Amino acid sequence: MTAQTDLNTYDLVVGGETVAADSGGYFETVDPATEEPLAKVARARKPDIERAVSAATDAHEKWSSTAPQERGRLLSDLAERIRANQERLALLETRDNGKPLSHARSDVETCARYFEYYAGVADKLHGDSIPLTDDYVDYTVREPLGVTAQIIPWNLPTNIFGRSVAPALATGNTAVVKPAEQTPLTAVEIGKLAAEVGLPEGVLNVVPGFGEEAGAPLAEHPGVDGVSFTGSVPTGIEVGTAAVENLTNVHLELGGKSPNVVWPDADIDSAVDSTMRGIFANAGQVCSAGSRLVVHEDVRAAFLDTLTDRIGAMTVDAGETDPDMGPLVSETQLETVTEYIEIGRTEAGDPLVGGDTLDRDGYFVEPTVFDGVENSMRIAQEEIFGPVLSVIEFGTEAEALEIANNVEYGLVAGIHTRDMGRAHRFARDVQAGQVYINEWFAGGEETPFGGFKKSGFGREKGLAAVDAYTQVKNVCANISPTRERG
Ligand code: NAI
Numbered sequence: 001m002t003a004q005t006d007l008n009t010y011d012l013v014v015g016g017e018t019v020a021a022d023s024g025g026y027f028e029t030v031d032p033a034t035e036e037p038l039a040k041v042a043r044a045r046k047p048d049i050e051r052a053v054s055a056a057t058d059a060h061e062k063w064s065s066t067a068p069q070e071r072g073r074l075l076s077d078l079a080e081r082i083r084a085n086q087e088r089l090a091l092l093e094t095r096d097n098g099k100p101l102s103h104a105r106s107d108v109e110t111c112a113r114y115f116e117y118y119a120g121v122a123d124k125l126h127g128d129s130i131p132l133t134d135d136y137v138d139y140t141v142r143e144p145l146g147v148t149a150q151i152i153p154w155n156l157p158t159n160i161f162g163r164s165v166a167p168a169l170a171t172g173n174t175a176v177v178k179p180a181e182q183t184p185l186t187a188v189e190i191g192k193l194a195a196e197v198g199l200p201e202g203v204l205n206v207v208p209g210f211g212e213e214a215g216a217p218l219a220e221h222p223g224v225d226g227v228s229f230t231g232s233v234p235t236g237i238e239v240g241t242a243a244v245e246n247l248t249n250v251h252l253e254l255g256g257k258s259p260n261v262v263w264p265d266a267d268i269d270s271a272v273d274s275t276m277r278g279i280f281a282n283a284g285q286v287c288s289a290g291s292r293l294v295v296h297e298d299v300r301a302a303f304l305d306t307l308t309d310r311i312g313a314m315t316v317d318a319g320e321t322d323p324d325m326g327p328l329v330s331e332t333q334l335e336t337v338t339e340y341i342e343i344g345r346t347e348a349g350d351p352l353v354g355g356d357t358l359d360r361d362g363y364f365v366e367p368t369v370f371d372g373v374e375n376s377m378r379i380a381q382e383e384i385f386g387p388v389l390s391v392i393e394f395g396t397e398a399e400a401l402e403i404a405n406n407v408e409y410g411l412v413a414g415i416h417t418r419d420m421g422r423a424h425r426f427a428r429d430v431q432a433g434q435v436y437i438n439e440w441f442a443g444g445e446e447t448p449f450g451g452f453k454k455s456g457f458g459r460e461k462g463l464a465a466v467d468a469y470t471q472v473k474n475v476c477a478n479i480s481p482t483r484e485r486g
C-alpha cells in the first residue's frame with residue numbers, strides 16, 4: 001500500500017486560489033485498476049460551498065460585463081491550455097477513472113473543443129427583433145442566469161466538465177463545479193489551468209466532495225441561479241427538487257437504456273463496430289450506451305457470430321496499457337454490474353459471452369452479452385452502466401419500434417439500415433433525444449444532447465446550451481407615446 005503521505009494532494013479551487021477545505025478534511029481516490037489509493041483530495045462541505053458560491057457571486061458582475069470577445073478569448077486560451085496539457089490530464093483521468101488512455105486523450109480533446117466551440121459563441125449571443133405595429137419597437141436580450149452549479153458524474157469527468165461548464169462561462173455566468181467523489185482530479189487541474197490563463201478569480205470554482213456533503217448544499221443553495229446535473233435518476237430527482245424549491249433553473253441528464261436496431265440490409269461489419277463501441281466504450285459506463293441490441297431475426301445468428309469473434313479478440317487491462325476496455329470505476333460499480341449479470345442469468349440463462357469478473361486486482365468484468373432477452377426483463381429495462389449487452393430479436397418494423405420505445409428512458413436510439421426511408425421513419429417515431437443512423441455516438445460538440453422521458457430534460461451541447469444558460473428579456477417600447485390615437 002502506498003503510504004498516505006506519498007499521495008499527491010488536490011485542493012479546492014475557490015476565488016482563483018487553491019485552498020484546503022474549511023474543515024481541513026481530505027478523502028482518497030482509488031485507482032480502479034489496482035485498488036490502491038491514488039490521491040488525497042480536499043473534502044468540501046457546506047462551508048466550502050458557501051465560500052465558492054460567494055466567490056462566484058462576487059465575480060459575476062465583472063464577468064457578465066466583460067466584453068463578449070474578451071470572454072471568448074479567455075475561453076479560447078483555456079482550450080489551448082487544456083490541449084497543451086493533454087497527456088498529463090489524460091493519464092490522470094485514466095488513473096482516476098480506469099478508462100483506456102486513448103479514450104482519456106479523446107475526452108481531454110473533447111473538453112478543449114467545448115471551450116473552443118463556446119468561445120466562438122460568446123460574441124454571437126444575438127436577441128430577436130419582433131415586429132409589432134408601427135408604434136412599437138420590440139427586441140429581446142439574452143442575459144446570463146448568474147451563478148451556475150455543475151454537478152458532474154464519474155464516467156466522463158473531463159468531457160462532461162467541458163460540456164457543462166464551457167457554455168455557462170461563455171454566456172456570462174460564473175460556475176461552481178462539483179466533480180464526482182470517484183474522479184475529481186482533472187476538474188481540480190482544469191480549475192488551476194483556468195487561473196493560469198487569466199480567467200478572473202471566482203469565475204470558475206471547483207469543489208470536490210461527496211454527494212450528500214457537497215453536492216446537496218450546492219444544489220439547494222439559494223445563491224445558485226442555474227444547476228446542471230448529469231447522473232442517476234434518483235439523485236437527479238433530488239437535485240431537481242432542491243433547485244425548484246428556490247425556483248432555480250435546472251437541467252437534468254439522467255442516463256438511458258438505448259436501443260440499437262440492426263436490419264439485415266445494414267453494413268454488418270460497421271454495425272458490429274457500432275454495437276461494440278456503443279456498449280464497451282468506457283466499459284459501458286456511458287449514459288448514451290447502446291445497451292439493447294435489437295436485431296432482425298434474419299441476421300441475428302450471423303451478427304452474433306461476428307460479434308462473438310470480435311469480443312474474443314478484445315483486450316481488458318489497466319487503462320494505462322491502452323486496452324480495448326479498462327476496469328469499472330469503483331467497487332460499488334463492480335457490485336452493481338455483477339448483480340445485474342446474476343439477474344441476467346436468472347432471466348435469460350447463461351450469457352453468450354463473458355459474465356465473469358477477472359481474477360486479478362482491480363474492478364474488472366468481462367465484456368458480456370445476453371442473448372434471447374425479452375424486452376420486459378430487468379436487463380432490458382434497467383440501466384446497468386457496465387459492459388453488458390442485452391440482445392432482443394425482432395421481425396417487423398412495428399415490432400422494432402415497439403421494443404425501442406417500451407422503456408422508461410429516452411436518451412438515444414440507433415438504427416443500422418441502408419433503407420433511408422425506414423431510418424427516417426424510425427427517427428420520426430422513436431422517443432429519444434438523439435437518433436444515430438448507421439453509427440453509434442454519431443454527432444459532436446455542435447449537436448444538442450439530452451433526454452426524453454426519464455432520461456431527463458433540458459439540452460446541453462451545441463447552441464441549445466445557450467438557451468439553457470441564458471434567460472430572455474423582452475423589451476417593448478412605445479415610440480409614439482404622444483401621437484394622437486385613432
Ligand atoms: P449519482 O447520480 O449519485 O452521482 C452523480 C453526481 O451527483 C456525483 O457528483 C455525486 O457526488 C453527486 N451527488 C450524489 N448525491 C447527491 C445529492 N444528494 N445532491 C447533489 N449531488 C449529489 O450516481 P452514482 O451513485 O455515482 O451512480 C449510480 C448510477 O447512476 C450508475 O450506475 C448509473 O446507472 C447512473 N449514472 C448515470 C450517469 C450518466 O451519465 N447519466 C453518470 C453516473 C451515474
Ligand code: MG
Nearest residue numbers: 029030096182
Ligand atoms: Mg478513482
